[in-house]
Amino acid sequence: MADGTVSGRNARGEWRPESTIAPAPINHWPPRPGAVLRWLVGFPGYLWPLNVFWFVVTLVTWTWLTPELTAMKSLEFWWIALLLGRNMALALLLFGGLHLYFFVFERQGEALRFTLKPLATDSGRFLFRHQVRDNMFRTLVSAVPVFTGYEVLTYWGFANGYLGLLDASMGPALFWSWFVVLLVLTPFVHSVHFYFxxxxLHVRPLYRTxxxxxxxxxxxxxxxxxxxxxxxxxxxxSTVGVQWLLALHPVNALFQIQLAIFNAAxxxxxxxxxxxxxxxxIDxxxxxxxxxxxxxxxxxxGSLAALDKLFGTFHDGSTDAHAAMRQRLRALREADA
Ligand SMILES: [Zn+2]
Ligand SMILES: [Zn+2]
Structure with missing residues (x-):
């Protein structure tokens, strides 16, 4: 959708992709099994390459960057500090790496960027009047301790047998099958939890505060x-709560937490x-x-569990979808008045 200007940008420097956003094939009715299968195992598809890549990061984190579960039976400073430090480094690497790539070294230039407006560097909306510094501060000082806290509770719960209780009663075949099922469902769980x-959070008092x-x-x-x-x-x-209820192994919970970080980036x-x-x-x-x-x-x-489509709030990026959104909002305002 070029809006008829140079390099496909409009006069305000905005750019839209040619193709509209399509919900994942699992949302199609009547079902299309062939399309779902191609999407499940295809490249690029649901699993491969992005979610498989993220899972490898989770496995590396668990195998080499997490203390033994038995060592985390009691809440002790050393291992909590270790997790906090490791997560700080992870956040710096992931968010910092993408920021350097796109905004400092500009490795992609303006290609596929939605707007040419710069990130704010002198705005009262942000701490330090600087958007990136504000965003970094909130990520490192609040987000990292909070998701580390969830991770700490997860390991402590598993180490003490408060979580993952079912594993003693089932054989290894069932155990690992359930492990894989939960792995495959992790992005879906994230998508549904995030939507609701x-x-x-968009209910007025919560939005305001x-x-x-x-x-x-x-x-x-x-x-x-x-x-x-x-x-x-x-x-x-809190999406990890789903894994607290269902998971048999801490890696399932770690993947759920880390996927929330990766997807945010x-x-x-x-x-x-x-x-x-x-x-x-990579999309x-x-x-x-x-x-x-x-x-x-x-x-x-998100487009994985297309609940927006179900509840009438889906915008696929097209002019038609935009007109439909404006009409919906007008009707809401009139109903409010
Ligand atoms: Zn929002
Ligand atoms: Zn956002």
Whole structure:
């Protein structure tokens, strides 16, 4: 959708992808098993390469960067500090790496960037009047301790037998099958949990006191992903609660927590895709979420579990979807008046 200007940008420097956002094939009715299968195992698809790559990061974290479970039976300073330090490094590497790539070294230039507006460097909306510093501060000082806290509770719970209780009663075949099922479902759990909690955060009193802080980021960059109020961090990472109820192994819970971190980074790059050479581009769901930052009242979830489509808040980036959104909001205002 070129808007008829040079390099496909309109007069305000905005750019939209040619193709509209399509919900994942599992949302199609009537079901299309062939398309679902191709999407499940295809490349690029649901699992491969992005979610498999993230799972490898989780496995590395668990195998080499986490103390033995038996050592975490009691809450002790050394291992909690170790996890906190490791998570600080992870956040710096992931969010910092993407920020350097896109905004400092500008490795992709303007290609696939939704807007040419710079991230704010002198704005009263942000701490230190500086968007990136504000976003980094909220990520490192609030988000990292909160998700580390969830991780600490997870290991302590598993080490003491408060979580993962079912494992003693089932054989290894059933145990590992359930492990894999939960792994495959992890992105889906994230998507559903994010939709409903995010929708809740848009209820007026919560939006005013909590979630509005995240929306100060109208233009977004990777560090905006976890630039949230501490209460929102508690809500956002509570998705691990699903694994507390269902998981038999701490890795399932760790993957759920880490996926929430990874997805926050890729959904806020400000670029439609991360181009890896000429042939491969990683789509981390940024276009979907970018529209939410731009218009507020659409795209609360993601394209995986297309609950926005079900509840009438889906914006696929097209002019038609935009007109439908405006009409919906007008009707809401009239009903309010
Ligand atoms: Zn956001
Ligand atoms: Zn929001």
């Amino acid at each position: 909690t995010h929708r809740l 909590v979630h509005g802080l995240h929306h100060r980021n109208v233009e977004i960059g990777p560090w905006s992903g976890l630039a949230m109020h501490p209460v929102e961090h508690l809500i956002y990472f 890729t959904a806020h790059t400000g670029f439609e895709k991360l181009k890896l050479g000429e042939r491969l581009a 981390g769901g940024c276009h979907f979420h970018y529209l939410h930052h731009k218009y507020f009242e659409c795209n609360y979830g």
